[in-house]
Amino acid sequence: MELKMEAIYNKTLSATALIGFIAFTLLSMKTSPFSPEPLYGAITFSAIMLMGYFLTNYLLSGQDPALFILSSFITQLGLIMLYRINPAAFSKQINWYAIGVLTFILSSAVVRYCIKIRINPYFFLAVTVMLLAMPLLFGVEKGGSRSWIQLANYSFQPSEPAKVTFVLYLAGKLKHGKVENLLRLSAEILVVVGLLTLAKDLGGAMLFYLAAVALVFAATSRIDITAAGLAAAGIAAVSGYYFFAHVRIRVEAWLNPWQDVPGRGYQIVQSLFAIAQGGFFGTGLGMGHPEYIPAVTTDFIFSGFSEEFGFLGAAALTVVYFLLVYRGIKISLSAKESFSALAALGITTMFGLQIFTIIGGVIKLIPLTGVTLPFMSYGGSSMIMSFISLGILNGIRQSERGEEADG
Amino acid sequence: MYELVVQLAKFIIIGIIYYFLYNFLKIMVVDLLIDKQNPSETGYCLLDEDGREYPLFPVNTVGRASDSDIVIEDPFLSSKHALITRRGRSMLIQDLNSTNGTFVNGKRIKKPYRLRENDEVVLGDRKFKFLRRENIGIKNGSHL
Numbered sequence: 001m002e003l004k005m006e007a008i009y010n011k012t013l014s015a016t017a018l019i020g021f022i023a024f025t026l027l028s029m030k031t032s033p034f035s036p037e038p039l040y041g042a043i044t045f046s047a048i049m050l051m052g053y054f055l056t057n058y059l060l061s062g063q064d065p066a067l068f069i070l071s072s073f074i075t076q077l078g079l080i081m082l083y084r085i086n087p088a089a090f091s092k093q094i095n096w097y098a099i100g101v102l103t104f105i106l107s108s109a110v111v112r113y114c115i116k117i118r119i120n121p122y123f124f125l126a127v128t129v130m131l132l133a134m135p136l137l138f139g140v141e142k143g144g145s146r147s148w149i150q151l152a153n154y155s156f157q158p159s160e161p162a163k164v165t166f167v168l169y170l171a172g173k174l175k176h177g178k179v180e181n182l183l184r185l186s187a188e189i190l191v192v193v194g195l196l197t198l199a200k201d202l203g204g205a206m207l208f209y210l211a212a213v214a215l216v217f218a219a220t221s222r223i224d225i226t227a228a229g230l231a232a233a234g235i236a237a238v239s240g241y242y243f244f245a246h247v248r249i250r251v252e253a254w255l256n257p258w259q260d261v262p263g264r265g266y267q268i269v270q271s272l273f274a275i276a277q278g279g280f281f282g283t284g285l286g287m288g289h290p291e292y293i294p295a296v297t298t299d300f301i302f303s304g305f306s307e308e309f310g311f312l313g314a315a316a317l318t319v320v321y322f323l324l325v326y327r328g329i330k331i332s333l334s335a336k337e338s339f340s341a342l343a344a345l346g347i348t349t350m351f352g353l354q355i356f357t358i359i360g361g362v363i364k365l366i367p368l369t370g371v372t373l374p375f376m377s378y379g380g381s382s383m384i385m386s387f388i389s390l391g392i393l394n395g396i397r398q399s400e401r402g403e404e405a406d407g
Numbered sequence: 408m409y410e411l412v413v414q415l416a417k418f419i420i421i422g423i424i425y426y427f428l429y430n431f432l433k434i435m436v437v438d439l440l441i442d443k444q445n446p447s448e449t450g451y452c453l454l455d456e457d458g459r460e461y462p463l464f465p466v467n468t469v470g471r472a473s474d475s476d477i478v479i480e481d482p483f484l485s486s487k488h489a490l491i492t493r494r495g496r497s498m499l500i501q502d503l504n505s506t507n508g509t510f511v512n513g514k515r516i517k518k519p520y521r522l523r524e525n526d527e528v529v530l531g532d533r534k535f536k537f538l539r540r541e542n543i544g545i546k547n548g549s550h551l
Contacts, residue, residue: 005437008430015427019420026416029409066434073427281421284413309421316424323431330438 009065013053016073017046023080023285030286038083044094045076052101060108060394062401064331067390068104070324071375075100075383077317078376081305082297085290089297089378096380100387107388111395112402115340121172125188128165131158132195139199147201159196159204160385163211164392166192167346170212174219175339182225185216202240202247203357203369209233211350218345219338254367267294271303271362275314282310297378299370303362318359324390325352331397340396347389449493453477453528453535462540465493469530470503483507483531491522498522498537507531 024042028035049072056068075097083090135158140150148155179185189212196205213229216222240247249264257265257272270293277283290296290304306314328348335341354371361368372379374386453461467476472486479488485505492499501519502509510529511520522528528535 005434008433008437012427012430015423015430019423019427022416022420022423026413029412066431070431282417284410284417285420287410287413309417309424312421313424316421316428319428323428326435 009069012069012073013050016049016069016076020045020076020080024083026285027080027083037087041079041083041090041094045079045097048094048098048101049076052104055101056105056108056394059105060112060398062398063108063394064327064397066327067324067394068101070320070327071104071387071390074317074320074324074375077305077309078301078373078378080285081290081301081308081376082378084286084308085297085304092380093378093383096383099380100383103384104387104391104394107391108394108398111392112398115337115343115396115399119168119172121169124165124169124172125192128162128169128192129195131162131165132192132199134158135199136195147196147199147204154380156381157379159199159201160381161388162192163208163350163385164347164389166208167211167215167350168343170215171339171342171346174215174342175337177219177338179216179220179222179225200246201370202250203361203371206233206369207350207353207357207371210353211346214349215342215346219342250367250369254364257364267300268362268364268368270294271300272364274303274307275311275363278307278310278314280311282306282308282313284308295370298372299358299368299377300362301376301378302359302373305376321352321355321359325355328352328393331393331400335396335400340399344393344396347392351386351389449498450540451498451522452538452540454538455533455535460540461535463491463493463498467491468503470505479530479533481531481533484533488530494521500528505530 020042021039024038027038031037052072053065053068056063057065079090079093079097082093135147135149138149139146140148140155147157147159149158173185189209193205193209196202196208209229210233213226213233216229217226241251242248253260253264253268257268259265261269274288274290274293277288282288285308288304288307290307293300293303296304302314302317305317309317325348328344328351332341332344332348335344351374354374357366357369358371358373360366372382374382449463449465451463453463455461461477464476468487468490469475469477469479469484470486470488471478471480471484475487485503485507487503488505489509490501490503492501498521499519500509500511500516500522502516507530508515510516511522512527513529522537524537524539526537528537
């Protein structure tokens with residue numbers, strides 16, 4: 001059975017490498033005269049991917065190989081789009097991918113041996129609050145939200161690592177399966193969500209809040225608290241619509257983007273045009289016009305991808321994300337300790353909600369909020385933190401497997 | 408020329424992407440097969456007065472006989488005393504014509520009885536509590 005699994009995993013790896021070679025050959029042909037530069041990109045990517053796969057299999061016993069393969073597959077599709085839009089962004093991003101693979105291995109190993117150490121949940125809460133307060137004090141504003149910190153030439157988003165620490169705090173707090181002091185817990189969650197709202201990072205605030213509600217429900221199975229939490233979210237959303245101008249703009253652009261096409265509705269309208277242009281099979285790589293979509297390398301990369309790979313490609317990408325979430329939930333179900341199970345579930349929920357928020361936003365299913373698409377969007381902190389999240393899942397799985405082997 | 412190649416390649420790329428997904432479908436099927444091969448615990452257990460925990464499998468025999476699934480060394484028990492089986496999502500307990508009988512919540516059972524959580528099961532002179540395993544961890548404040 002193990003051998004059969006390994007054969008299947010090897011097939012998926014070869015399929016990933018093959019897609020890369022075909023796509024980057026096309027990109028080489030697009031530049032006239034023929035330049036082999038994109039092919040070097042494909043070779044670099046495949047080399048990092050294969051090396052990462054062998055290293056993870058060699059160093060991490062009892063790991064889940066699907067996590068690494070699925071994330072590399074998505075990263076490669078993102079890299080193809082990035083090269084097609086902006087080759088300079090590609091060469092930076094492939095470095096981030098290499099660093100991400102290393103952090104994946106490191107965090108798996110660290111979590112495997114340290115998950116048993118009981119750390120006070122308030123330590124994680126303090127770290128979360130500190131991370132979220134940092135951009136408010138000395139951050140820079142980018143794209144309407146004040147959630148970035150500039151360090152020399154690099155800027156990074158502290159809310160990315162805060163996602164992990166927040167989940168660990170909740171898992172530690174709820175591991176006994178009951179809410180000891182509901183008022184205190186909700187106050188602590190509200191402080192975190194409030195800090196994100198102050199930074200005008202509404203997508204982030206929504207993610208953190210919904211993940212917290214989901215974790216409380218999973219840990220306590222109390223429908224009353226969950227219903228109250230969701231009702232509070234609904235009230236907050238409605239009052240946000242009336243009190244905050246930027247919320248109103250987003251919601252109006254979502255309800256009817258066509259009333260102000262050159263202004264508020266511009267992003268969403270361009271995104272919808274691009275997706276419609278793609279049709280079922282897409283325009284073909286290099287034949288679309290992703291440059292018309294604003295922020296196409298970060299938030300709107302899914303629209304650019306749907307244009308050139310079509311509805312079928314975009315649907316397959318969504319299924320790959322779904323498979324990642326499925327593996328995460330499987331790891332959470334197999335975990336015997338409640339802290340590990342809740343941490344795995346929280347990370348998976350955070351990840352799944354983020355994908356839903358941004359894909360739902362660009363296809364106009366829900367109001368658009370600026371969060372990144374994990375593994376695909378251009379950006380170092382998102383890439384590395386996504387890999388660290390998967391590494392934590394992998395570490396939890398390893399520690400479970402290790403216990404089984406010991407008897 | 409480039410357009411022609413691209414039109415051709417886009418179908419090939421989509422084909423390979425779906426081949427990738429097909430392989431993961433196979434992995435999911437293999438996963439399910441592995442789960443089926445090792446029948447897991449039912450999530451329920453019997454807890455005796457000393458705090459010892461007997462996890463319940465889909466079929467369990469209880470008695471003094473050493474080939475029972477749950478062996479209890481007690482002179483008041485018959486060698487094959489009772490049978491606990493899974494029916495759907497709940498567990499049934501059945502007396503196997505034991506000498507001293509099987510009692511649930513103080514009543515001697517004659518027909519198979521559907522156990523509920525926190526039911527008290529008495530076999531011989533031993534008392535057990537029927538619990539879901541996850542609830543025990545919460546009570547002790549320890550891991551699940």
